[in-house]
Amino acid sequence: MTAIDDSPVRDPDALRADMVRALRDQDAITSEPVAAAFTAVPRHRFAPEAPLSLVYDLHRTVPVKKDEHGLDISVMSAAHLQAVMLEQADVKPGMNVLEIGSGGYNAALIQELVGGEGAVTTVDIDRDIVDRARRCLDDAGYDQVKTVLADGETGVPDGAPYDRIIVTAAAWDIPPSWIKGLDEKGRLVVPLTVRGTTRSIAFDRDGEGLASHSYRLARFVPMQGEGTAKERKAMLRDGVAVQTDDERVPFNTKALNHALDTPRREFWSGAAYDLPDELELYLTLRLSSPARLHASMDIVDSGLVEASALLGVPALVSEDSIAYRTRRENEDTGGFESGVVAHGPQAEALADEYLKLLRLWAQDHRRRGAAVIRFLPGPAPSALPETSVLKRHGVVAVSWH
Known part of the structure; x- marks a missing residue:
């Protein structure tokens, strides 16, 4: 459902009309002016070298x-x-x-x-x-x-x-x-x-x-x-990487790689898992030592790292341990339950912090649009909001309601 099938017809006008209908169906287009603009502009004229199937694909x-x-x-x-x-x-x-x-x-x-x-x-x-x-x-x-x-x-x-x-x-x-x-x-x-x-x-x-x-x-x-962003990225092994732009986060590559070789420990929150994009934003900004864990499909298929890491998952890291989010089926929590996979000697301590956030989000903020995001330009104020991230030109401050 993410692509426009142009096999029966390769008329770009027809493909464009199909694209607009699909964008409406997926609530990407919600107003008449935006629908009219997408209908009027010949998208393929801006990508003449690309196949129509790619040009009019909704998500590529x-x-x-x-x-x-x-x-x-x-x-x-x-x-x-x-x-x-x-x-x-x-x-x-x-x-x-x-x-x-x-x-x-x-x-x-x-x-x-x-x-x-x-x-x-x-x-x-x-x-x-x-x-x-x-x-x-x-x-x-x-x-x-x-x-x-x-x-x-x-x-x-x-x-x-x-x-x-x-x-x-x-x-x-x-x-x-x-x-x-x-x-x-x-x-x-x-x-x-x-x-x-x-x-x-x-x-x-x-x-x-x-x-x-x-x-x-x-x-x-x-x-x-x-x-240009100045992010730090560390390859733990082929197919596994961690990255962050937070200078406070320790990246001991050898110790974190060794942690992955220790037995995995699973911890379950008893809290519902859904709205992953909202949850991901909350975790990224509230974890005390956050990074993103990335893993290739080969690594996921081997069972070393969960599929949540394929596109990057919020991780909590210390010098020698790592914890990240996972899920399992549980009808008692509405279909899925949030959990944590942790490796290393500090696994339990990291998982405890992570689980508290999973439960707090599910209890108080489990809905769309719960966050208010502010940008405060200039030097950081003396009293920073609870959830704030320093940038070169100001502070990003986020609160949840």
Whole structure:
């Protein structure tokens, strides 16, 4: 159900109509203006080298440029995620919008939303990407969109203030230029990475800072230039890695790898497991020494690490031990029960902290939209909120209700 089947028909107009219907069915598109924009813009014109089956797949990205190692550094984002972010942005006719991270297609969607009286500027640090976006926009008839070559970290002050700023690469921080470039009633939609976990967050101006009640699961290629994240990553063995951007977290690679060779211990919370994206955000921000544990399919198939680590799972680490989330079927907790797998001499202590958070989340915060996310620019205040993460340009503070 995540792909559009184009085997019976390869007419891009028909595929686009199918895509829009599927995006509506999955609640990615919830408004008529966004539906009209997706219907109007010929997505395939922005990826002429790609097969239609890929271009019109709801959940797959389209590669645009790779680095010397063959890793994607620029992609056309999945249609589902683009729709979600545009719904978060709530772009109105006549608005002035800045897009940070060019590809062309998303800028064309925004141009449809702002109409002839509005303005769209799209900026990228990569000359190849800007030139490609310009060609595709002109080819599809969106010559009104302005393309700019610059580091997105600095924004485009010449066109400010903007009613909306939409960032289409994973950002580790929110630079002052983005807040300064927003209108007083403006909105910033950004895939913000906090402790290795990324969410598309719709921030509104809140005094000198930003506040949000809208956050959605998102995966993006990372920002380049000055906004590049400085994450630490350690390979414990082939197919197993841990990563974090928290300098306080100990990474004793040899000891953590040895811990995986010790018997696994399972601990069960008696608490319901569901809404994994909400739970993941809560755990990432509340664990005292957080990292993300990644494991390959071969490692999971061997039984060494649980399948929860395939896309990265919040882990609690010490110098010589590691604990992470798992689940099992349990009708008494509504279908599934949260649990913890732990390895190493501190397994029980780590599991105890982890279990307390699993129970607290299930008891008090088990619903969508329970978090309020704020960004406080400038130096950290003397009294930090309970759940806060220091960034270069400010503090991310999160509370749950």
